[in-house]
Amino acid sequence: MLRPGQPLPLFGFFRRLLGQDRAFRQAIATVIGRTPDNVRLYHLAFTHSSVVRQQGDTARHQSNERLEFLGDAVLGAVVAEYLFRKFPYEQEGFLTELRSRIVNRESLNGLALKIGLDKLVQLDPAQGRAARSRSVNGNALEALVGAIYLDQGYKAARKFVLTRLIKPFIDVKSLIETTANFKSKLIEWAQRQGKTIRYDLTGQPRSGGVMEFSATVLLDDEPVATGMGLSKKQAEQLAAERALAALGV
Amino acid sequence: MLRPGQPLPLFGFFRRLLGQDRAFRQAIATVIGRTPDNVRLYHLAFTHSSVVRQQGDTARHQSNERLEFLGDAVLGAVVAEYLFRKFPYEQEGFLTELRSRIVNRESLNGLALKIGLDKLVQLDPAQGRAARSRSVNGNALEALVGAIYLDQGYKAARKFVLTRLIKPFIDVKSLIETTANFKSKLIEWAQRQGKTIRYDLTGQPRSGGVMEFSATVLLDDEPVATGMGLSKKQAEQLAAERALAALGV
Numbered sequence: 001m002l003r004p005g006q007p008l009p010l011f012g013f014f015r016r017l018l019g020q021d022r023a024f025r026q027a028i029a030t031v032i033g034r035t036p037d038n039v040r041l042y043h044l045a046f047t048h049s050s051v052v053r054q055q056g057d058t059a060r061h062q063s064n065e066r067l068e069f070l071g072d073a074v075l076g077a078v079v080a081e082y083l084f085r086k087f088p089y090e091q092e093g094f095l096t097e098l099r100s101r102i103v104n105r106e107s108l109n110g111l112a113l114k115i116g117l118d119k120l121v122q123l124d125p126a127q128g129r130a131a132r133s134r135s136v137n138g139n140a141l142e143a144l145v146g147a148i149y150l151d152q153g154y155k156a157a158r159k160f161v162l163t164r165l166i167k168p169f170i171d172v173k174s175l176i177e178t179t180a181n182f183k184s185k186l187i188e189w190a191q192r193q194g195k196t197i198r199y200d201l202t203g204q205p206r207s208g209g210v211m212e213f214s215a216t217v218l219l220d221d222e223p224v225a226t227g228m229g230l231s232k233k234q235a236e237q238l239a240a241e242r243a244l245a246a247l248g249v
Numbered sequence: 250m251l252r253p254g255q256p257l258p259l260f261g262f263f264r265r266l267l268g269q270d271r272a273f274r275q276a277i278a279t280v281i282g283r284t285p286d287n288v289r290l291y292h293l294a295f296t297h298s299s300v301v302r303q304q305g306d307t308a309r310h311q312s313n314e315r316l317e318f319l320g321d322a323v324l325g326a327v328v329a330e331y332l333f334r335k336f337p338y339e340q341e342g343f344l345t346e347l348r349s350r351i352v353n354r355e356s357l358n359g360l361a362l363k364i365g366l367d368k369l370v371q372l373d374p375a376q377g378r379a380a381r382s383r384s385v386n387g388n389a390l391e392a393l394v395g396a397i398y399l400d401q402g403y404k405a406a407r408k409f410v411l412t413r414l415i416k417p418f419i420d421v422k423s424l425i426e427t428t429a430n431f432k433s434k435l436i437e438w439a440q441r442q443g444k445t446i447r448y449d450l451t452g453q454p455r456s457g458g459v460m461e462f463s464a465t466v467l468l469d470d471e472p473v474a475t476g477m478g479l480s481k482k483q484a485e486q487l488a489a490e491r492a493l494a495a496l497g498v
Contacts, residue, residue, distance in 0.1 A: 065341040066333060073322075073329035080322035081398070084315060092314040149330070154403040212477065228461065228477060 024120075031115055032144070032160050038151045041067070045143035046117070048136055050124035064143035071146030074154070075103055078161040086172070093233050101175045102166070108138030111165050117141055141165075182240035186217070189249050195220050199236050217243040273369075280364055281393070281409050287400045290316070294392035295366070297385055299373035313392035320395030323403070324352055327410040335421070342482050350424045351415070357387030360414050366390055390414075431489035435466070438498045444469045448485050466492040 021039065028036045036042055049063035079102050083095045101107065112118065121140045149157040190197045200216040200223075215235035216226045225246045227238025270288060277285045285291055298312035328351050332344045350356065361367065370389045398406040439446040449465040449472070464484035465475045474495045476487025 061338050061340060066339075066344065069341040069344050070326075070329050070333045073326040077319075077322040077326040077403075080319050084319045084395075089310050090315075091310060092318040095315065095318050146333075154326075154407075158403075 027120060031117070031120075031164075032148055032156075033164060034152065034156065036151055041147040041151050042144070045071075045147040046120045046122050046140055048121060048123045048140070050126075051122050064140060067143035067146035067150075068139050069146070070149065071142035071144065072103075074149045074157050075142060075145045075161060078158045079103055079166070081158075082162060082166060093231065096231070097233070097237075098172070098175060101178075102170055105135045105138050107170075108141050109135055110138075111169055112137035112141040114169055115141075115164060117144065182237055182244060185249070186240045186244055189244075189247070190219065199239065201232055201235065203232075215239040219243070219247075276369060280366070280369075280413075281397055281405075282413060283401065283405065285400055290396040290400050291393070294320075294396040295369045295371050295389055297370060297372045297389070299375075300371050313389060316392035316395035316399075317388045318395070319398065320391035320393065321352075323398045323406050324391060324394050324410060327407045328352055328415070330407075331411060331415060342480065345480070346482070346486070347421070347424060350427075351419055354384045354387050356419075357390050358384060359387075360418055361386035361390040363418055364390075364413060366393065431486055431493060434498070435489045435493055438493075438496070439468065448488065450481055450484065452481075464488040468492070468496070 024043070025036060025039055028039070028042045044062070045064050045067050047063050049065055052063045076099070079099050080095070083090075083098055087095065087098075117140050118137050121136055123136065145157055145161060148160050187197055196219070198218040198221070200218055201213060203211045203213050205211055212228060212230060213232050213235035214226060214228050215232065215238070217224045217239045225239050225242035227235050227240070227242055229235035229238055273292070274285060274288055277288070277291045293311070294313050294316050296312050298314055301312045325348070328348050329344070332339075332347055336344065336347075366389050367386050370385055372385065394406055394410060397409050436446055445468070447467040447470070449467055451463050452460045453463070454460055461477060461479060462481050462484035463475060463477050464481065464487070466473045466488045474488050474491035476484045476489070476491055478484035478487055
């Protein structure tokens with residue numbers, strides 16, 4: 001029997017739900033710096049596929065993977081513009097390389113942790129640490145950018161990326177110093193050893209009109225390591241990186 | 250000696266320049282569907298690196314390569330959103346594959362010709378046909394998207410891509426039919442031959458926290474062809490495509 005003043009059980013259920021929702025909304029507002037409109041998008045952004053996979057493969061679109069695809073693209077555009085403006089005299093290859101240093105999985109995972117996304121991500125508890133140690137948080141960050149884009153538009157997503165990720169946490173100068181250093185490091189090492197370095201490059205057309213390049217580092221004409229990439233530079237970089245590892249430099 | 254009413258020579262020079270400028274501005278307005286503000290950006294978008302390379306490598310930022318980098322990213326985001334909304338139940342892999350079919354070099358070259366960009370591109374005449382036959386026009390199209398983005402903002406660039414490129418010229422249905430068909434085509438062929446198809450997959454970490462996958466198609470346990478890619482699906486697709494070519498199917 002209900003006493004006067006006691007809320008109806010159903011009402012309590014809704015209140016609990018609303019309370020949770022309010023807390024989530026507040027958490028999102030803190031992270032993105034503005035009040036979300038469509039909270040469902042943000043719930044989706046933090047739903048790892050392991051949670052919905054239990055419901056079968058047809059439910060997979062209810063995970064954050066699709067938002068991750070969208071957010072990855074939006075993030076790429078925002079960072080492209082940022083670098084384009086910041087380095088007016090640098091060429092395309094430099095910008096491409098630097099962007100990949102900013103939006104690679106490792107970097108995104110780090111950024112996600114810095115803004116506390118790990119506390120919001122919904123994982124299948126059975127997967128636990130294994131899943132979490134991989135790229136779960138970085139992927140959720142991309143999905144979050146996708147959610148902001150759909151919920152608040154490009155400008156808001158851009159502002160989030162620039163003011164909450166890049167400017168506070170990305171040290172572009174130190175990135176430049178580590179970028180493109182494999183090739184020069186290898187050359188310097190070879191010069192000290194009195195040896196020559198040469199790159200053997202081949203290109204092969206791939207599906208979709210893309211070229212795939214393969215670069216082999218030759219130390220005194222002996223092959224040391226090979227790298228592949230979608231540009232000559234990328235292939236050479238990777239080859240140099242692997243050569244340094246193979247040579248124990 | 251100047252007669253009365255005859256314009257000063259310098260004035261004539263400016264008038265000629267302004268006349269050219271007006272014609273170019275009009276051409277851009279026709280292509281993008283709105284009046285450009287900063288015409289210099291569009292001039293840059295149509296300046297192939299062969300034109301400025303004559304002036305030495307330091308002038309290379311005065312070619313369209315940087316704008317191409319930016320436009321490629323913006324185009325990627327717009328097409329990502331378009332596909333995200335159009336296919337609400339499809340997974341990330343499907344969207345990624347379909348987008349790459351829309352924004353690959355071949356497709357962009359075709360689109361560029363359809364909207365007449367070849368008449369606007371500035372090339373070193375010495376390079377002539379060789380350069381033009383490659384990806385010059387598709388690259389100029391990407392650069393144009395970058396120019397619109399900087400000149401008019403994301404919304405205008407998005408509108409251009411959707412209303413002037415995708416909707417009039419991209420037949421998404423037929424793209425889907427050719428997408429992801431290599432694997433199923435190969436399986437069907439193998440079934441008719443009473444043979445088995447298996448994929449051997451390996452993953453290798455690359456610089457930047459990215460995984461590079463290699464897939465080898467095994468026909469009755471004999472390797473036929475290998476493909477590489479940044480996802481398992483991509484690697485298998487490419488391997489299947491090459492296997493079909495190798496088997497003459």
